[in-house]
Amino acid sequence: MSERRICIVGAGINSLVAANYLQRAGCQVTMIERGSKVGGACVSETATVGGLTHEYALGASVLGLMQRFVFEETGLSQRLSTFVPTHPKIIHFAGDVEPTWIYRDATELDRELADKWGERGDVEAFRADEARVVSYLQKGYRNARPPSLDEARSELGASLVELWITGSARALLDHYFTSERSKIYMAMTITESGPVPLDDPYSAFTLPLMDSGSIFDGYYGFVEGGIWRITETLGELNQDMGVSIHLDSTVVSVDTTSHKVVYDCDRREHEVRYDKLILGTDPVTATKLVGNAEQVESTSQLKFRGSSGKLNLMFRKPVRWKHGSDAQDSDAAFRFIFDVNTLEDFERAALAVIDDKVDYVPGYMQIYCEGAAMRQLGREEPFDRLAIFFKNFSLANNGSSLPETAAISRQKVLSYIENPEDCVWTRMLTPKDLCELFHFPGGNLDHTMLTGGQTFFDRNYSADAGAGFYRFGMLEDVYMCGSATYPCGSVAGTPGYMCSEQVRRELR
Ligand SMILES: Cc1cc2nc3c(=O)[nH]c(=O)nc-3n(C[C@H](O)[C@H](O)[C@H](O)COP(=O)(O)OP(=O)(O)OC[C@H]3O[C@@H](n4cnc5c(N)ncnc54)[C@H](O)[C@@H]3O)c2cc1C
Structure with missing residues (x-):
């Protein structure tokens, strides 16, 4: 490789994964x-509670969208232990006395959904068809092949x-359920990153995407x-390999x-020269740094x-759930609480917060039992902890300005x-x-909404996506x-990996 100096702006999961692959490929990477x-x-x-300190996940909490090969090839699998609850997920709808269990086994799930929710559709066919789409997506990730509709049609029909x-x-859900x-x-996944209408083109795609x-x-x-x-461990692995990481440094x-990056650190300007520059930031920051006026304008139009x-x-003591089972990992099971009982109410609540005059409309809560999971991993910690990801907020207020919403949700x-x-400590973020x-x-959470015009093959900023999907403009x-x-988005690093492969191909 004649051109080898790679500069990466940002050190989130995607930048870290890209740096890892490129440094291992023989490049000199600066982050x-x-x-x-x-x-x-x-x-x-x-x-800090009562003089005791304890760490918690400020942003992301659970791992799942990462590809196994990324976990292994980066070196993460050598250094980190993981735990996956096998207990069925536990679902509460408002007003129910007993929860519904989401079994992993499709036949058991079919029976449970028929008994509890009167489901008469084809859950097994849903799972089987989704598995085909997921397998197609995963093949594309591994080969770092950007998506195309023609290829999808020839592989999947x-x-x-x-x-x-x-x-x-909506059409997808009506087809199977x-x-x-x-x-x-199922619709929960569609609105996970943002208020996407269920009738939007390409909104179906978020389901297999989030399961891939x-x-x-x-x-x-x-x-x-x-x-x-x-991310901490990836930072260490990268540094061990020779990646140079500058913290407290803002690219200005x-x-x-002239292939030059200028950044501020300690109130002084510094320079880095590059052969290839990778922007691991959100698109607004990226466009401000390298885009022209037209690109700045078109980025501002994104959703x-x-x-x-x-x-x-x-x-201060382990959480004891009212519902669960005798299974050893019952306390660590994923739990969900729904505040709505019809799809219409679900969507109304999801979309209501597009209006900033509305602060919060209850939709659903996903409960991640982090403390119980740590006990399954053999850790003794000073506090048990729950991370709750929940809906629906507008952009109007900070969590600290909504004490009543925090108290009701808690x-x-x-x-x-x-x-x-x-329960001795609470913090709510909006x-x-x-x-x-x-x-x-x-x-x-995905930097931009996952909706028509911003997902699948449209999820890029290249002037010629066919020639270079991860390029910025021209x-x-x-x-x-x-x-x-x-x-x-997600703690997966798949864009970082796919982009690094494109850079590698173009360096040869
Ligand atoms: C509350 C919350 C819950 C979530 N839950 C989950 C979850 O459970 N599981 C999951 O998989 N995902 C979850 N996510 C999503 C996931 O965390 C993100 O999609 C992912 O971490 C984004 O990674 P990234 O590398 O693309 O970008 P980022 O993490 O946004 O990294 C971009 C980096 O660029 C830096 N940067 C920006 N501008 C500059 C500049 N000018 N100079 C230098 N540096 C710059 C930023 O400081 C930042 O470190 C959650 C996110 C949030 C916020």
Whole structure:
């Protein structure tokens, strides 16, 4: 390789994965990160309660969308232990006395959904068809082959592509399911990153996309210590290989003609020269750094809005759930609480917060039992902890300005727990907090919404995606690999890997 100096802006999961692959390929990689540690939105924060300190996941909590080969090839699998609950997920709908269990086994799940929700559709066919689409996506990830509709049609057939990729979530759900509750449960994924209408073209695609992780065969799990150990450890692995990481350093300008990056550190300007530049940031930051006026304008037209909040709770004793089983990992099972009972109400709640005059409309809560998972991994920690990912918030307020919403939401979770008095600490974040903490443009976990015109083959910023999918505009030596590029956000690093492979091909 004649050109070998790679400069990467940002040190989130995607930048870290790209750096890892490129340094191993013989390049000299320099990373420049504005924050005081690596990780971006996958970092820990410390809570102090009664003089005791404990770390918790500030942004991301659970691992699942990563590809197993990335976990292994980067060196992460050598250093980190993981745990995946095998217990069925436990679902509460408002007003139900007993929860519904989401079994892994399709036949058992069919029976449970028929008994509890009156489901008469074809759950097994849903799983089988989804598995075909997921397998197609995973093959593309491994080969770092950007998506194309023609290829999808030739591999999957026109009808599966229409149903699972280009079509609407509503058509997909109506095709396989009959009960409102099955549809609501599945629709949760569609709105996970933002308020996407269920009739939007390409909204169906978010379902197989979010199930296309291979590290735990499409399931989600935990990392010993916390998910931030993924980015922390990648930072260490990269440094061990010789990657140079500059922290507390903000890139302020890029000269794409002389291939020079200027960054601020300690109130002084520094320079780095590059042969290839990779932007691992959100698209607004990237466009401001290297785009022209037209690109800045077209980026500002993207749909950015996110609507997710996060509630972190700490308990002085292990949480005792009212519902569960005698299985050893019952306390670590994923739990969900739904506040709506019809798909219409679900969608109304999801979309209501596009209006910033509305602060919060209850939709659903996903409860990740991090403390119980750590006990399964053999760790003794000073507090038990729950991370709750929940809906629906507008962009109007910070969590600290909505104490009543925080108290009601906390109370809702505690009503499913035998020992609510042990809850000693709470922090709630809204999309506005996510904008401020992580610089997510509209508070969106995927940097931009996963919707028509911004997903599948459209999820790129290249002037000629066929020639160079991860390139930025027409610039030959500038690439984008943040969460707003294909496939999506999450602690997966797939865009980072796919982008690094393109860079590698173009260096040969
Ligand atoms: C509350 C919350 C919950 C989530 N839950 C999960 C979950 O459970 N599981 C999951 O898989 N995903 C989850 N996500 C999503 C996931 O965390 C993100 O999609 C992912 O971490 C984004 O990674 P990234 O590398 O693309 O970008 P980022 O993490 O956003 O990294 C970009 C980096 O670029 C840096 N940067 C920006 N501008 C500059 C500049 N000018 N100079 C230098 N550096 C710069 C930033 O400081 C940042 O470190 C969650 C996110 C949030 C916020």
